[in-house]
Amino acid sequence: MRFSVIYKLLFLFSFSLFSSQSFALKIDHDAGSIEFDSTPQRVVVLAFSFVDALAIAGVSPVGIADDGDKNRVIKRVRDNIEDWQSVGSRYQPSLEAIAALKPDLIIADSGRHHSIYQDLTRIAPTLMLKSRGVTYQENLLIIEKIALAVDKQSRVEKRLIEHKKRMLDFKNKLSNKGSFQFAVTSEKGMWLHSPYSYAGSVIEELALTSPLPSSNKQVYLQSSFEQLLSLNPDWLFVGQYSDHSVLDKWQKSPLWKMLTISKSQQVVSVSANVWSLASGLLAAEQIAEQLTQAVKK
Amino acid sequence: MTRFQKSLSGGGLLLVILAVYSLLNGAHHLSVNTVVSTLFYAGDQDFIVNHYRLPRLFIAILVGMGLAISGVLTQAIIRNPLASPDLMGISGGAGLAACTVLLTQPDINPAWLPVIALLGGFTAAFLIYWLNSRHQPSPARLALLGIAISAFLSSCINFLLVLYPIEVNSAMIWLTGSLWGRNWDYIWPLLPWLLTLVPFSYYLAWRLDLFALGDETASALGVDTKRLQIMALLSAVALASVSVAVCGTIGFVGLLAPHLARLLVGSQHKLMLPVAALIGALLVLSADTLARNLAPPLELPAGVLTAILGAPYFVFLLHRYKGW
Numbered sequence: 001m002r003f004s005v006i007y008k009l010l011f012l013f014s015f016s017l018f019s020s021q022s023f024a025l026k027i028d029h030d031a032g033s034i035e036f037d038s039t040p041q042r043v044v045v046l047a048f049s050f051v052d053a054l055a056i057a058g059v060s061p062v063g064i065a066d067d068g069d070k071n072r073v074i075k076r077v078r079d080n081i082e083d084w085q086s087v088g089s090r091y092q093p094s095l096e097a098i099a100a101l102k103p104d105l106i107i108a109d110s111g112r113h114h115s116i117y118q119d120l121t122r123i124a125p126t127l128m129l130k131s132r133g134v135t136y137q138e139n140l141l142i143i144e145k146i147a148l149a150v151d152k153q154s155r156v157e158k159r160l161i162e163h164k165k166r167m168l169d170f171k172n173k174l175s176n177k178g179s180f181q182f183a184v185t186s187e188k189g190m191w192l193h194s195p196y197s198y199a200g201s202v203i204e205e206l207a208l209t210s211p212l213p214s215s216n217k218q219v220y221l222q223s224s225f226e227q228l229l230s231l232n233p234d235w236l237f238v239g240q241y242s243d244h245s246v247l248d249k250w251q252k253s254p255l256w257k258m259l260t261i262s263k264s265q266q267v268v269s270v271s272a273n274v275w276s277l278a279s280g281l282l283a284a285e286q287i288a289e290q291l292t293q294a295v296k297k
Numbered sequence: 298m299t300r301f302q303k304s305l306s307g308g309g310l311l312l313v314i315l316a317v318y319s320l321l322n323g324a325h326h327l328s329v330n331t332v333v334s335t336l337f338y339a340g341d342q343d344f345i346v347n348h349y350r351l352p353r354l355f356i357a358i359l360v361g362m363g364l365a366i367s368g369v370l371t372q373a374i375i376r377n378p379l380a381s382p383d384l385m386g387i388s389g390g391a392g393l394a395a396c397t398v399l400l401t402q403p404d405i406n407p408a409w410l411p412v413i414a415l416l417g418g419f420t421a422a423f424l425i426y427w428l429n430s431r432h433q434p435s436p437a438r439l440a441l442l443g444i445a446i447s448a449f450l451s452s453c454i455n456f457l458l459v460l461y462p463i464e465v466n467s468a469m470i471w472l473t474g475s476l477w478g479r480n481w482d483y484i485w486p487l488l489p490w491l492l493t494l495v496p497f498s499y500y501l502a503w504r505l506d507l508f509a510l511g512d513e514t515a516s517a518l519g520v521d522t523k524r525l526q527i528m529a530l531l532s533a534v535a536l537a538s539v540s541v542a543v544c545g546t547i548g549f550v551g552l553l554a555p556h557l558a559r560l561l562v563g564s565q566h567k568l569m570l571p572v573a574a575l576i577g578a579l580l581v582l583s584a585d586t587l588a589r590n591l592a593p594p595l596e597l598p599a600g601v602l603t604a605i606l607g608a609p610y611f612v613f614l615l616h617r618y619k620g621w
Contacts, residue, residue, distance in 0.1 A: 092475070096325050096349050100325035118482070122348055
């Protein structure tokens with residue numbers, strides 16, 4: 001009798017060993033690693049760049065931390081996914097709303113959600129990846145990692161090859177057109193996005209120059225009117241977070257006429273959602289498109 | 298029933314109703330049956346009930362009690378109806394210390410937070426004491442000084458947020474006060490402090506009554522006034538600091554709770570302390586429940602909601618006591 005029990009145990013043990021070898025997929029992330037036994041079906045994401053990555057993988061997240069406003073997910077991404085439940089703001093996502101969706105994978109922002117990582121893992125396996133302050137190149141690797149987690153590598157690889165071709169086309173059309181700066185504005189001020197930001201790194205990827213000194217290491221720089229005057233970019237792309245911004249005031253100043261962008265009318269109003277919040281592959285293509293259009297005019 | 302018994306049972310009943318409401322409601326409504334079965338047997342809603350709403354419920358009650366008792370002690374010792382830990386900058390000091398450590402050492406064990414917040418709270422308290430030591434300040438002067446120090450400390454927190462923008466979100470909690478992202482891990486470090494300091498403040502109760510008669514009378518009646526002042530202030534600073542360590546500077550609870558308690562049961566500390574603690578718990582719990590339920594799944598900071606109640610009351614108090 002006793003022997004038979006041992007045999008059974010041995011048999012079970014070897015079986016489990018065998019099966020775990022055939023399924024488990026291990027993915028490293030910013031706060032550890034996750035092993036997957038099966039492909040996640042219900043994904044909740046807490047940053048917009050991950051929504052973009054899922055959209056190109058053809059996976060619709062069940063929940064998004066969209067700040068309670070579905071339009072914050074840019075149209076190109078929205079058109080590629082099904083409807084979702086809001087789980088609150090990106091700053092303080094509602095843990096109970098996430099838990100209520102019964103996800104089997106959560107993708108959180110390692111720059112933002114560090115303090116709730118433990119709670120998130122109690123709800124579901126959680127991938128901590130960079131979204132806030134992510135650059136274009138970093139995000140390409142993250143897209144591949146997400147594709148691996150949702151088991152859509154081949155589809156995403158194909159899309160990435162196409163994407164690189166498109167970006168190369170834009171790059172060839174754009175060569176040598178002066179310095180480009182993207183900034184977001186609100187009533188509180190103006191923030192320049194350096195080459196370490198997403199939009200800045202897309203501009204860099206297209207081989208366009210930044211007016212910022214190369215010694216700068218900051219991602220977002222709050223800028224006064226005087227700083228803008230001294231930088232004097234050839235192109236300024238502005239994403240407004242509110243209807244009125246400091247720019248309205250600056251444009252009335254006599255000094256505004258000193259700026260190159262004022263003489264050449266090269267101030268272009270763009271969507272802050274696309275240029276700053278989205279930080280994804282589809283957003284990068286839209287940014288490149290808008291840059292090319294603006295320069296062509 | 299005496300007024301004390303009435304207030305205590307009425308407040309207790311209200312607290313139970315509020316607690317049940319906060320367990321049932323939020324971004325996802327649960328039925329009574331689900332909540333009860335989850336409490337005993339875990340199951341599907343285990344996270345929402347046992348790891349999310351329940352710890353927040355307990356933290357809200359504990360923190361509310363801590364802030365309220367801290368307010369009672371400071372008002373009694375400073376003999377100033379405007380005194381409260383947050384208006385005097387003690388909460389600000391604790392918040393600044395906790396925030397600094399969290400921004401520079403994000404992986405720190407939450408058990409250290411109360412200790413760090415205590416250091417900050419005591420430093421701020423010492424600063425106020427030192428600035429006031431040269432002359433006996435009038436109540437309004439003390440309040441003004443406290444507000445100036447609070448403003449200075451919160452601008453320090455703002456400065457830190459500019460230096461470390463990536464972790465801005467966990468630090469936002471310190472500016473406004475919120476119970477977001479707080480779980481059981483934050484209760485255990487809070488509990489020993491409250492379990493010792495709350496009974497201790499009750500032990501001080503009759504001495505505080507005598508102290509209200511004036512230094513000389515109190516001394517004549519056998520109270521060591523210097524010692525009492527030090528013990529009560531140390532407890533007040535400690536209670537406020539450990540509360541702030543867990544959920545940031547939830548304002549005005551330390552001011553409102555003692556006043557409301559005095560309205561209900563008079564100023565005898567033996568009666569007033571428990572009632573104030575109950576009111577403090579009610580205030581923070583209702584603020585947190587509202588914060589979760591006003592616009593789900595978006596969360597509002599609980600500190601903003603207590604300020605909506607507290608700030609007008611502060612103005613009313615300033616208006617009422619003439620001749621400062």
